Amino acid sequence: MQVVQLSQYGDADVLEVAERPTPQPEAGRVRVRVTARSVNPADLGSRSGALAVMVPDLAFPAVLGWDFAGTLLDDAAVAAGVTAPDAPADTLPAGTRVAGFVPWFGEAAGDGSYAEVLVVDPTWVAPVPDGVTDAQAAVLGMNALTGAHAADLVAELAGGLDGATVLVTGASGPVGAAAVRDAVGRGARVLAVGSADDDAFVAGLGAEVLPRTDAAGIAAAARAAVPGGVDAVFNAGLASHELLDAVRDGGVFVSATRGYMPEAARGVVVDGVHVEPDAPRLASLLRDAADGTLPARVAEELPLAGAADAHRRLADGGLRGKLVLVS
Ligand SMILES: NC(=O)c1ccc[n+]([C@@H]2O[C@H](COP(=O)([O-])OP(=O)(O)OC[C@H]3O[C@@H](n4cnc5c(N)ncnc54)[C@H](OP(=O)(O)O)[C@@H]3O)[C@@H](O)[C@H]2O)c1
The missing domain is CATH 3.90.180.10 (Medium-chain alcohol dehydrogenases, catalytic domain)
Structure with a gap:
């Protein structure tokens, strides 16, 4: 072979x-x-x-x-x-x-x-x-499962997704897209960032689309949409550590990759998803x-x-x- x-x-x-x-x-x-x-x-x-x-x-x-x-x-x-x-x-x-x-x-x-x-x-x-x-x-095979497991982890750490506000980066990829769809299906209000010029796809997942900028810009846009910060972030898009600023005090930050897990601060729980x-x-x-x-x-x-x-x-x-x- x-x-x-x-x-x-x-x-x-x-x-x-x-x-x-x-x-x-x-x-x-x-x-x-x-x-x-x-x-x-x-x-x-x-x-x-x-x-x-x-x-x-x-x-x-x-x-x-x-x-x-x-x-x-x-x-x-x-x-x-x-x-x-x-x-x-x-x-x-x-x-x-x-x-x-x-x-x-x-x-x-x-x-x-x-x-x-x-x-x-x-x-x-x-x-x-x-x-x-x-x-x-x-x-x-791997990627949708990762997104679904990420939504599970966010739900577990945030005490549920129904009524929660969640920001997902990387929503144009299959990991982020599966997470957005899962979170929307469980009653979350989802803000999402995808690739440039891919808004129709991301909106079709049921998310409110934020512009693709750097992590600080994404965090600022999320804070403008949700004053006080979102309940949870799932970073499937390799946005840098400034993305933590999008999360409210005591919220949740889940990353798809180890290199994009910021230091915990303001009581935010930081964790990584590991697909099984x-x-x-x-x-x-x-x-x-x-x-x-x-x-x-x-x-x-x-x-x-x-x-x-x-x-x-x-x-x-x-x-x-x-x-x-x-x-
Ligand atoms: N932990 C696990 O078990 C596990 C399992 C599978 C995958 N992963 C990881 O999950 C991540 C997503 O996987 P995927 O297959 O969905 O990847 P993908 O198809 O490459 O999609 C990633 C998406 O993230 C966007 N992106 C890249 N940099 C960004 C930034 N700085 N801010 C916002 N968005 C950004 C990309 O947009 P552009 O293409 O336009 O830049 C793209 O839309 C990867 O890092 C992968 O390694 C982890």
């Missing part, structure tokens, strides 16, 4: 296409013929070494990639609550279209989804409904995508062997949706 691997940290040129033996069936694991995986900011940091601290014992050559969509090669004894039409309870048969993600900063370090066949824990996979393409499922496999929740999110109530934007599909090009394009910015590597 084809993989894209790296043998050292560096720029996109370190990504090399290689052949490896196709994995054989393994007890307690299932194989997925991967047809789509999205290219994510974490992949760039994992390739460059900027995120090496997350995987200090990474063995080279390493295969990148968190999320996946594709077809089961083996029957899967899936997580409780995960079902598919016409499938026996708690089982998805070989041939089922599935999506999920592998914990690349954990037990899957170096064994990611930039491979034609991936070996995974069967409890990590969720069925992909008709109406959702493999590329769209790959956009959601959660197949029942992912199955629900995929059904929402099929219903058209959760967006899954694909900027472009590229061949798996074009991973280096995709990394360069993601680094250049300006995308609307994910680049998805297909095989």
Whole structure:
């Protein structure tokens, strides 16, 4: 099978296409013929070494990639609550279209989804409904789950979302978009900042759109809209520490990345979200995508062997949706 691997940290040129033996069936694991995986900011940091601290014992050559969509090669004894039409309870048969993600900063370090066949824990996979393409499922596999888990964390720390005011940055990306949609659905008033010229998309999630400026400007706009400050911020957009000023005293600040967690001040609780496999929740999110109530934007599909090009394009910015590597 084809993989894209790296043998050292560096720029996109370190990504090399290689052949490896196709994995054989393994007890307690299932194989997925991967047809789509999205290219994510974490992949760039994992390739460059900027995120090496997350995987200090990474063995080279390493295969990148968190999320996946594709077809089961083996029957899967899936997580409780995960079902598919016409499938026996708690089982998805070989041939089922599935999506999920592998914990690349954990037990899957170096064994990611930039491979034609991936070996995974069967409890990590969720069925992909008709109406959702493999590329769209790959956009959601890790990212929508992260946004949903972020909304859970904000709700837990803020004592609920109904009636709360929440500011979300990065609302044009799938993490922020899923968080906005979830928070709106739970009764929050959501202010959101997306990419420049993407207001219609962000407004369509049910948010009040704030202009994309620097963190201090975003915080000032939030304070103008909500005098005294919002109850909670979810920073999925890498806005710098000044964004803390948007939160009221004693509020909540949740970050998608460690580097964007400010020091706690004024009684604000600061925390980070860490996505965990959660197949029942992912199955629900995929059904929402099929219903058209959760967006899954694909900027472009590229061949798996074009991973280096995709990394360069993601680094250049300006995308609307994910680049998805297909095989
Ligand atoms: N903790 C976890 O478990 C976990 C899991 C998955 C993802 N993540 C992280 O979550 C973040 C979002 O992921 P994603 O896939 O949705 O990313 P994405 O597709 O790259 O979208 C990020 C969005 O943030 C915007 N943005 C960038 N800098 C900003 C700033 N200074 N102020 C306001 N907005 C800004 C971007 O706009 P432009 O493109 O226009 O700049 C874009 O709309 C990433 O940092 C990712 O690494 C964390």
